Amino acid sequence: MSHDQxxxxxxxxxxxxxxxRRYGPEKTSVVDIAKALNVSxxxxxxxxxxxxxxxxxxxxxxxxxxxxxxxxxxxxxxxxSAADRLRSWMEALIQAKRTYLAQDAEMFAxxxxxxxxxxxxxxxxxxxxxxxxxxxxxxxxRSGEFKxxxxxxxxxxxxxxxxxxxxxxxxxxxxxxxMDADFExxxxxxxxxxxx
Amino acid sequence: MSHDQxxxxxxxxxxxxxxxRRYGPEKTSVVDIAKALNVSxxxxxxxxxxxxxxxxxxxxxxxxxxxxxxxxxxxxxxxxSAADRLRSWMEALIQAKRTYLAQDAEMFAxxxxxxxxxxxxxxxxxxxxxxxxxxxxxxxxRSGEFKxxxxxxxxxxxxxxxxxxxxxxxxxxxxxxxMDADFExxxxxxxxxxxx
Numbered sequence: 001m002s003h004d005q006x007x008x009x010x011x012x013x014x015x016x017x018x019x020x021r022r023y024g025p026e027k028t029s030v031v032d033i034a035k036a037l038n039v040s041x042x043x044x045x046x047x048x049x050x051x052x053x054x055x056x057x058x059x060x061x062x063x064x065x066x067x068x069x070x071x072x073x074x075x076x077x078x079x080x081s082a083a084d085r086l087r088s089w090m091e092a093l094i095q096a097k098r099t100y101l102a103q104d105a106e107m108f109a110x111x112x113x114x115x116x117x118x119x120x121x122x123x124x125x126x127x128x129x130x131x132x133x134x135x136x137x138x139x140x141x142r143s144g145e146f147k148x149x150x151x152x153x154x155x156x157x158x159x160x161x162x163x164x165x166x167x168x169x170x171x172x173x174x175x176x177x178x179m180d181a182d183f184e185x186x187x188x189x190x191x192x193x194x195x196x
Numbered sequence: 197m198s199h200d201q202x203x204x205x206x207x208x209x210x211x212x213x214x215x216x217r218r219y220g221p222e223k224t225s226v227v228d229i230a231k232a233l234n235v236s237x238x239x240x241x242x243x244x245x246x247x248x249x250x251x252x253x254x255x256x257x258x259x260x261x262x263x264x265x266x267x268x269x270x271x272x273x274x275x276x277s278a279a280d281r282l283r284s285w286m287e288a289l290i291q292a293k294r295t296y297l298a299q300d301a302e303m304f305a306x307x308x309x310x311x312x313x314x315x316x317x318x319x320x321x322x323x324x325x326x327x328x329x330x331x332x333x334x335x336x337x338r339s340g341e342f343k344x345x346x347x348x349x350x351x352x353x354x355x356x357x358x359x360x361x362x363x364x365x366x367x368x369x370x371x372x373x374x375m376d377a378d379f380e381x382x383x384x385x386x387x388x389x390x391x392x
Contacts, residue, residue, distance in 0.1 A: 116368060119372075147388070153381055154381075154385065156378070156381060157378075157381035157382045157384070157385045158385070160360050160378050160381070160382050161357040161358070161360075161382045161385065161386070162357070163359055163360040163366070164356050164357075164359040164360075164363070167360070167365075167366070169363075169365035169366060170359070170363070170365060172312060176315075182352070182353075182356050185349055185350075185352060185353035185356070186353045186356050186357045188353070189350065189353045189354070189357065189386060189389040189390070190357070190385060190386070190389060191389070192343070192388075192389035192390075193385040193386060193387070193388035193389030193390075194385070194388075194389075
C-alpha cells in the first residue's frame with residue numbers, strides 16, 4: 001500500500017493477519033505490520049494502540065467471519081422443528097471449531113490465546129452466539145415445543161453446558177474417539193430439559 | 197529416610213510431593229527426589245520409571261485424597277431427594293476445585309498439567325467421579341424421582357455438561373462474578389431433563 005492510499009481498518013487487519021500468520025503472535029512486532037503496509041509505525045499506532053489490540057481485532061474479525069456469520073443462516077431456517085434447528089446450529093458450531101483447529105492452526109492458536117487474555121473480545125463473541133441460539137429457543141417456546149422461560153437465559157445455559165465440545169480450552173479432547181457419543185448424551189439430556 | 201528403611205510407595209510419593217511443591221514440576225529432577233529420600237536415583241528408578249511417572253502418581257494420590265474421597269460421603273447420604281444429593285455432590289466438587297485453585301496453587305498447577313499430558317490418570321479419576329454420580333442417579337431412577345435410563349450414561353452426561361464449572365481448563369473463568377448464576381441456569385436445565 002502506498003502512502004497516498006487511505007489506511008482503512010480492513011486494510012490494516014488484512015496486513016496484520018497476514019504477518020501474524022507468517023511469524024506467529026510472539027515474533028510479530030507492530031513494526032513488521034507497519035512495514036507490510038508501507039507506513040511508519042507511528043501512523044499504525046494512531047489506529048491501534050498496541051500489538052495486543054491488533055491481535056484482538058484480527059481475532060474478532062476472524063471469529064465473526066468464520067464462526068458467527070455462517071451460523072446466522074441456521075437461525076433463520078423455517079423448515080423442521082426448533083429442536084432440529086438448535087441441533088444443526090450446535091453441530092455447525094462444533095464442526096467449525098474442529099475444522100479450524102485442524103486446518104487453520106495459526107488462527108486457532110491466536111484465538112485460544114485471546115480467549116485467555118482478552119475477556120472483552122470473547123464475551124462479545126459469546127454474547128453474539130447466545131443471541132443467535134436465543135432466537136431459535138424463542139421460536140420453540142412460542143410454538144409450544146419448548147417449556148416457557150427466558151430464551152436468552154436458556155440459550156446461555158445451553159452454551160455453557162456444551163462448552164466441552166466447542167470451547168478451545170478443550171481442543172485436545174476433541175481428538176478422542178468418544179466426543180461424538182459424549183455430545184449425543186449431553187444433547188439428549190438438554191433436549192429432555194427443554195421439551196414442553 | 198535411612199537406607200535401612202523399606203522404601204514404600206507412600207514414602208516415595210510423600211517425598212516427591214514435597215520436592216515438587218518446593219521446586220515446581222519443571223525444576224524438580226528425579227535426583228532431587230532421590231536425595232530427599234536419601235537413596236540413589238537408581239533405586240528410585242526401580243520404583244518409578246521417570247519424573248513424569250512420579251508426577252502422575254503424586255497427582256493421582258492428591259486427586260483421590262482431596263477430591264474423590266470427600267465426595268464419597270455425599271453418595272451415601274440417605275436424607276433428602278436424589279436431586280438434593282446430586283446438587284450437594286456437584287457443589288462440593290466445584291467448591292473443592294475453587295478452594296484448591298486458591299489455596300493449593302502448586303498442586304492445582306500440577307493437576308492442570310497432568311490433565312493435558314496424562315490422559316490415563318485423568319480418565320481413571322473422571323471414571324471414579326462418574327461412578328459416584330451414577331450411584332446417586334440410580335437411586336433417583338429407582339425411586340421414580342428421575343426418568344428411567346442408564347445411570348452411568350446419564351452421570352457421564354451430567355459431568356460433561358458441567359465441565360465449565362469443574363474442569364481446570366476453565367479455572368480462569370471461575371474468578372468471574374457470573375459463575376454461580378451460570379451454574380444455577382445449567383443446573384435447572386439439567387434437572388428439568390432428569391426429572392420424571
